[in-house]
Amino acid sequence: MALMRWNPAYELTQFPSDILNMQRHINRTFDSLFREDQFDEETVVSTRTPAVDIAEREDAYVVKMELPGVSKDDVKITTQDNILTICGEKKQEKESKGANYHRIERAYGSFQRLFTLPGTVKENEIEAVIKDGTLVITLPKVEDAKPRTIEVQVK
Amino acid sequence: MTRKNEVTVVQQENPTSLARTEQERDYMRPAADVYESLEAYVLMIDMPGAGKESISVTMDRSALVVKGSVEPLHEEKASLLVGEIRTTGYYRVFNLGDDIDGNTVDARYELGVLTVKLFKKEEVRPREISINSYSGKE
Numbered sequence: 519m520a521l522m523r524w525n526p527a528y529e530l531t532q533f534p535s536d537i538l539n540m541q542r543h544i545n546r547t548f549d550s551l552f553r554e555d556q557f558d559e560e561t562v563v564s565t566r567t568p569a570v571d572i573a574e575r576e577d578a579y580v581v582k583m584e585l586p587g588v589s590k591d592d593v594k595i596t597t598q599d600n601i602l603t604i605c606g607e608k609k610q611e612k613e614s615k616g617a618n619y620h621r622i623e624r625a626y627g628s629f630q631r632l633f634t635l636p637g638t639v640k641e642n643e644i645e646a647v648i649k650d651g652t653l654v655i656t657l658p659k660v661e662d663a664k665p666r667t668i669e670v671q672v673k
Numbered sequence: 674m675t676r677k678n679e680v681t682v683v684q685q686e687n688p689t690s691l692a693r694t695e696q697e698r699d700y701m702r703p704a705a706d707v708y709e710s711l712e713a714y715v716l717m718i719d720m721p722g723a724g725k726e727s728i729s730v731t732m733d734r735s736a737l738v739v740k741g742s743v744e745p746l747h748e749e750k751a752s753l754l755v756g757e758i759r760t761t762g763y764y765r766v767f768n769l770g771d772d773i774d775g776n777t778v779d780a781r782y783e784l785g786v787l788t789v790k791l792f793k794k795e796e797v798r799p800r801e802i803s804i805n806s807y808s809g810k811e
Binding site for chain 2: 580
């Protein structure tokens with residue numbers, strides 16, 4: 519599951535253009551002079567690949583994915599050949615289409631992420647819930663994979 | 674559109690304090706779309722996992738401040754294998770122009786997105802003038 523997330527912005531920052539960097543620097547310096555809000559532009563987080571957390575509990579694996587603005591019907595979760603696929607589409611709101619935009623920072627379009635399952639998951643008992651823009655998938659482990667406590671008897 | 678998704682917008686006469694608490698200092702700036710329609714400006718801010726209860730929207734005549742905290746995803750007795758989601762809260766300031774009517778602001782939180790609709794003042798909205806056809810006869 520040690521997949522690296524591809525960040526399209528990374529390649530752009532690696533672009534060896536001093537001019538590009540210099541311009542950015544100047545812009546930022548000017549901005550910070552006139553703005554009280556001293557946030558770095560780069561802290562804006564929005565990529566086409568949704569961020570995930572994967573946690574392992576004693577009884578299950580839990581996958582959480584950030585999907586703001588994506589409704590239940592626009593996400594599809596499948597398992598096949600030990601691969602968990604989460605795919606879907608973030609649609610632009612109809613009312614905002616054709617409007618006069620000042621800023622577009624949020625990412626739209628389709629996304630897909632695949633994870634190889636460890637093989638110790640009950641594939642027919644996987645549950646998924648979406649709430650407040652966060653998808654939570656619970657993958658219960660098979661009995662054999664759960665840790666067992668063996669009591670040591672002293673004789 | 675339902676009432677349960679509505680977020681209360683706190684109006685302030687005095688300028689909104691931009692000073693942040695120690696805890697809020699490393700809050701991240703959420704991605705936002707801003708568009709303008711004939712009668713309003715609409716902000717759409719991605720705040721997944723924040724929950725309606727944690728979100729606060731404060732505004733005065735010159736700025737709108739949006740805050741929200743995220744429940745740590747860490748569960749007890751669980752080890753994190755992949756950790757890409759940031760668990761710090763959200764904080765962002767939007768500067769407002771003179772053409773916004775501070776009395777009619779609409780905010781709602783749905784699917785992890787906070788949508789704030791800032792209506793323009795009546796006098797700056799475009800007015801439509803109806804055209805009467807003139808057939809030539811008096």
